[in-house]
Amino acid sequence: ETGVTQSPTHLIKTRGQQVTLRCSSQSGHNTVSWYQQALGQGPQFIFQYYREEENGRGNFPPRFSGLQFPNYSSELNVNALELDDSALYLCASTLRSGTQETQYFGPGTRLLVL
Amino acid sequence: RKEVEQDPGPFNVPEGATVAFNCTYSNSASQSFFWYRQDCRKEPKLLMSVYSSGNEDGRFTAQLNRASQYISLLIRDSKLSDSATYLCVVNRYGYALNFGKGTSLLVTP
Numbered sequence: 001e002t003g004v005t006q007s008p009t010h011l012i013k014t015r016g017q018q019v020t021l022r023c024s025s026q027s028g029h030n031t032v033s034w035y036q037q038a039l040g041q042g043p044q045f046i047f048q049y050y051r052e053e054e055n056g057r058g059n060f061p062p063r064f065s066g067l068q069f070p071n072y073s074s075e076l077n078v079n080a081l082e083l084d085d086s087a088l089y090l091c092a093s094t095l096r097s098g099t100q101e102t103q104y105f106g107p108g109t110r111l112l113v114l
Numbered sequence: 115r116k117e118v119e120q121d122p123g124p125f126n127v128p129e130g131a132t133v134a135f136n137c138t139y140s141n142s143a144s145q146s147f148f149w150y151r152q153d154c155r156k157e158p159k160l161l162m163s164v165y166s167s168g169n170e171d172g173r174f175t176a177q178l179n180r181a182s183q184y185i186s187l188l189i190r191d192s193k194l195s196d197s198a199t200y201l202c203v204v205n206r207y208g209y210a211l212n213f214g215k216g217t218s219l220l221v222t223p
Contacts, residue, residue: 002159022186033210042118042201042213056210090157092211101146103211105157 002026004093004106012112013081021076023111025093032074033103034066035090043090049074086113117141120202120214128222131192137202138194139210144212146188147178149187152216161184161187161200179194 003026011018025032031050035043045058049068063079078085088110092103120137127133147164162169164176164185175188187203199216
């Protein structure tokens, strides 16, 4: 197991609502990344946090926001949900060894927007 | 053009067959290369890193050609349990992972 956990496992929301997804990564993995995976697609990078600050963002609108906490947990918040936000949301924590980085994924949260 | 391109398949092969997946990437500054495996409705799991010299892990062999910006994965003696989607992934140190759409493999009895 990767030691990365996510909650909830499944969620159903309606358009316009707000959602908060949670992730807990391994102690010492101080970088966390969030990805969105739509059906039939590869994961798409949303943003990355390092030491509680956002340090990279993909092509997602500002209604996607996040937080990282000192205890290696993090949140992904999505406001004003749209139907196209239905996807698997993956959290990944990073282990660095020299110049090699390996990202370990949590089991994901499956979000359905109706 | 997407940064990482893969043939989506599906590849349907019998048990015991050898199957190869290919992947190309567009960013020549990419530094790290991986193959991840994703089972249906599960998270991606690291299968293996890919090095320029090529590397092998049991029945799996990965190759990287930096000049052609091409990555491959060879699976020998396919097992039913190899059925999954295989994701080609590239990144630069400190940046996000860039995933291909994945190649679907179904190994049949």
